[in-house]
Amino acid sequence: MSVAATHPRREFHFVFGLRPQHEPMHVAHWLALESCRRTQDPSAIHFHCRHLPHGEWWERIAPHLSIHRVGAPPPGFDRKRYADTAEGRDIVGRGYDYAHEADFLRLEILLEAGGAYADMDTLFVARYPDHWFGCECVLGEEPPIAGNDGVREPSLCNAVILARPGASFLRRWLDDARTSFDGTWNRHSCAAAARLWAEAPDQLHLLPQRAFYRHGPSRAGLAALLEQRDERLDGVASLHLWAHLWWAESRTDFSRFHAGEFTPAWIARGETTVAAAARRFLQAQA
Numbered sequence: 001m002s003v004a005a006t007h008p009r010r011e012f013h014f015v016f017g018l019r020p021q022h023e024p025m026h027v028a029h030w031l032a033l034e035s036c037r038r039t040q041d042p043s044a045i046h047f048h049c050r051h052l053p054h055g056e057w058w059e060r061i062a063p064h065l066s067i068h069r070v071g072a073p074p075p076g077f078d079r080k081r082y083a084d085t086a087e088g089r090d091i092v093g094r095g096y097d098y099a100h101e102a103d104f105l106r107l108e109i110l111l112e113a114g115g116a117y118a119d120m121d122t123l124f125v126a127r128y129p130d131h132w133f134g135c136e137c138v139l140g141e142e143p144p145i146a147g148n149d150g151v152r153e154p155s156l157c158n159a160v161i162l163a164r165p166g167a168s169f170l171r172r173w174l175d176d177a178r179t180s181f182d183g184t185w186n187r188h189s190c191a192a193a194a195r196l197w198a199e200a201p202d203q204l205h206l207l208p209q210r211a212f213y214r215h216g217p218s219r220a221g222l223a224a225l226l227e228q229r230d231e232r233l234d235g236v237a238s239l240h241l242w243a244h245l246w247w248a249e250s251r252t253d254f255s256r257f258h259a260g261e262f263t264p265a266w267i268a269r270g271e272t273t274v275a276a277a278a279r280r281f282l283q284a285q286a
Contacts, residue, residue, distance in 0.1 A: 009043045010133060011115035012036050015105050017049035018070065018098040024055025027282075028121065028243065028262050033061045034281045035124040035238075040116075048109060060285065074104040076178030088183030096244060100181070103189045106161060107174040114165035121243035122160065125236050125277055135205040137169040138162035139193060140212035143221075145186070155186070156193035156204075159240045160212045169203040172196055210235045215273070217242045222255040230273040239277060 014033065036045060047065040052058075073079075077100060082088035091097055106117045116128065132138050142157035163170050173196055181188040197204050214236050215221040224230050225241060245251070249258040268283075270276040 009115065010041055010128075010130075011044045011046065011113065012040060012042050013046045013048060013106070013109050013113070013115055013117045014120055015048045015070070015102045015109075016120050017051040017053055018101055020051050021053050025053040025058040026259060026262070027057055027264055027267070028241070028259065029053070030057035030061055031278050031281060032118065032120045032122050033065065035278070036118065037064055038281055038284070039124045039127055041127065046113070048105065070105065073101055074108055076174075076181055077101050077104045078181065081181060082183035085183055087185065091183065091185065099244065103158060104174070104177060106158065107170050107177065110161060110163045111166060111170050111174065114163055116162045117160065118238070119159040119240065121241040123239040123241060123274060123277055125233055125238055128162070128237055132162050132205070135162065136164050137167045137203060138205045138207060139197075140207040141209045142190065142213045143209065143216035143218070145191065153191065154194040155190045156197060156206070157213055157240070158189050158193060160238060167203075169196065169200070172200070172203075211237050213240050215239070217245055217254070219254055222246060222257070225273050226255060226257045227272055229271060229276060233277070239274065241274065
């Protein structure tokens, strides 16, 4: 066995700051990067942004990052398509279109460089096993999604992706996304990944929901993350926080918790799943 196979390069990629940064970096975003740094033994943490963050938390983490500036929107990400559906118009109205640009960027980045991609609302809990980095492509299952007909379909979340450079699955996924993107939330992303996996399961190493998405994007799932304490985190590698569902104080359809309550003091109390898992990273800064 080669040295490279025994010790794979553990490089991590994050995409952030696709829009101007009017507010200082939030502690939750710092936690994504700091928990990666502290738990993953990364050979590099690549931070891809169009607009640089600022503020205390950014100043703390920036020295540990390799910063890459994002240029023009990627091919296939066509903002005109939002106007075609009510869902697309709502996405633009809520300001979530940046997430779709990031959907394309993560695939382009991993196809070129390989490694692991994670959303900025990821909290790393345990070290990702080395053998995941040796797989051509790794995704995690998320809770199934109900379609317009009420039928629940499998979905493979793109909030965490591990892949080798040039991975066949990612190439197929990106080609599909460039034609299937219609301005709706996940036709080109998570739903497409599940469909492509069904067509060629040998191109993907699939992890069970528990690995990355133990608590789903529901009222119960967010309550378990942000309001209750779940101590059964065996088999959990990282927690996805589904921040777009609760970040704004005005959004209460999934949770009354909001970003303004996600503070160092809230973390320090350790009374909830996320706060308890995050407290050790904050304590190391004291």
